[in-house]
Amino acid sequence: MPKSVISDAVKRRLPRYYRFLTTLQEEKAERISSEELSRRMGVTASQIRQDLNNFGGFGQQGYGYNVDKLKAELGRILGLDTPHHIIIIGAGNLGQALAGYSNFQTRGLIVKGIFDANPSLVGKRVGDLEVMPMSALKDFIRDNDISIATLAIPKEPAASVAAELYGYGIRAFWNFAHVDLDLPEDAVSENVHLSDSLMQLTYWLNNG
Amino acid sequence: MPKSVISDAVKRRLPRYYRFLTTLQEEKAERISSEELSRRMGVTASQIRQDLNNFGGFGQQGYGYNVDKLKAELGRILGLDTPHHIIIIGAGNLGQALAGYSNFQTRGLIVKGIFDANPSLVGKRVGDLEVMPMSALKDFIRDNDISIATLAIPKEPAASVAAELYGYGIRAFWNFAHVDLDLPEDAVSENVHLSDSLMQLTYWLNNG
Numbered sequence: 545m546p547k548s549v550i551s552d553a554v555k556r557r558l559p560r561y562y563r564f565l566t567t568l569q570e571e572k573a574e575r576i577s578s579e580e581l582s583r584r585m586g587v588t589a590s591q592i593r594q595d596l597n598n599f600g601g602f603g604q605q606g607y608g609y610n611v612d613k614l615k616a617e618l619g620r621i622l623g624l625d626t627p628h629h630i631i632i633i634g635a636g637n638l639g640q641a642l643a644g645y646s647n648f649q650t651r652g653l654i655v656k657g658i659f660d661a662n663p664s665l666v667g668k669r670v671g672d673l674e675v676m677p678m679s680a681l682k683d684f685i686r687d688n689d690i691s692i693a694t695l696a697i698p699k700e701p702a703a704s705v706a707a708e709l710y711g712y713g714i715r716a717f718w719n720f721a722h723v724d725l726d727l728p729e730d731a732v733s734e735n736v737h738l739s740d741s742l743m744q745l746t747y748w749l750n751n752g
Numbered sequence: 753m754p755k756s757v758i759s760d761a762v763k764r765r766l767p768r769y770y771r772f773l774t775t776l777q778e779e780k781a782e783r784i785s786s787e788e789l790s791r792r793m794g795v796t797a798s799q800i801r802q803d804l805n806n807f808g809g810f811g812q813q814g815y816g817y818n819v820d821k822l823k824a825e826l827g828r829i830l831g832l833d834t835p836h837h838i839i840i841i842g843a844g845n846l847g848q849a850l851a852g853y854s855n856f857q858t859r860g861l862i863v864k865g866i867f868d869a870n871p872s873l874v875g876k877r878v879g880d881l882e883v884m885p886m887s888a889l890k891d892f893i894r895d896n897d898i899s900i901a902t903l904a905i906p907k908e909p910a911a912s913v914a915a916e917l918y919g920y921g922i923r924a925f926w927n928f929a930h931v932d933l934d935l936p937e938d939a940v941s942e943n944v945h946l947s948d949s950l951m952q953l954t955y956w957l958n959n960g
Binding site for chain 2: 550636637638723724734742748
């Protein structure tokens with residue numbers, strides 16, 4: 545199937561399916577109907593069937609979905625069947641929080657290193673890691689098969705840091721800096737703009 | 753104008769407009785054309801005109817938008833013209849990072865208190881705050897005009913903590929717990945599911 549037919553909206557929903565299936569696994573459920581999954585996730589059963597049909601179905605009439613199989617298949621689609629090595633730029637509170645986020649490890653998302661431009665943070669222990677200087681980036685990325693860089697830095701240095709990382713071969717950026725990155729076409733960024741998110745609540749409080 | 757006509761997609765774009773206008777203000781720009789704003793934001797000029805028309809326009813033919821005025825107006829729509837008092841539940845790395853996030857303060861989003869169920873964290877200093885026990889929640893919310901509760905806690909206690917906060921009058925939840933909250937109809941949650949976001953990148957690396 546050509547990759548382009550998967551809409552962005554479907555791609556955004558996949559991690560949510562994966563999350564619900566993880567919960568079902570924890571509850572020792574072996575199978576689930578699209579109706580039950582629908583009730584739990586708060587989307588229509590037809591939406592679920594349509595979404596999962598994008599990836600070849602997986603469901604069986606009268607049986608529903610096999611939880612383990614569907615989760616494994618979604619994990620494969622989401623690229624979770626192979627480990628991904630991540631670095632974090634910025635060892636402030638947020639960078640440290642992301643370095644210690646245990647949810648990642650279980651999904652094969654492994655934080656291999658954390659870096660900071662501030663010399664007074666270099667050498668500081670963050671969990672099992674030790675903060676490294678920016679001058680160590682190039683070699684570290686080459687030697688550790690890093691595929692994702694997390695930017696937990698202020699907006700001002702974000703563009704130049706992203707350009708530097710791109711130069712070292714990084715193509716996937718997880719961006720917490722409060723600015724949209726202007727990247728070459730063969731790179732992608734996923735933004736987590738915390739203030740933008742919080743403003744959805746202030747909007748609701750003001751207009752809801 | 754009836755509130756229901758503002759689509760969710762437009763509401764999600766508003767903070768981004770606000771952010772770009774803040775940058776323009778920092779650059780001392782007095783006005784901007786929809787074409788220039790379009791180029792910077794990477795959306796079409798017609799989209800921008802259409803979005804802002806939802807809120808009464810603000811633009812003038814041949815002049816463009818007045819940066820200060822448009823930012824003030826968007827701020828008003830986003831509920832940023834009055835301060836909002838926030839509490840954070842969970843004083844782990846993430847809770848501490850959110851408590852110290854300076855971007856909020858400048859937008860009138862004030863973190864008034866941070867709480868944790870773990871007695872060994874109670875009393876710990878986090879910036880200007882001191883971690884409080886969960887038993888102090890009820891009085892604190894009543895006495896400090898709290899409108900938003902941030903959940904920086906694991907998924908297991910999230911539902912019961914949200915229910916407790918709802919009982920104390922909280923209606924807006926900023927949820928970092930890795931689970932969707934099932935809230936009464938008069939409450940709202942804005943989810944920041946970090947793993948879901950990171951999986952957009954692993955998907956891209958796998959399928960891009």
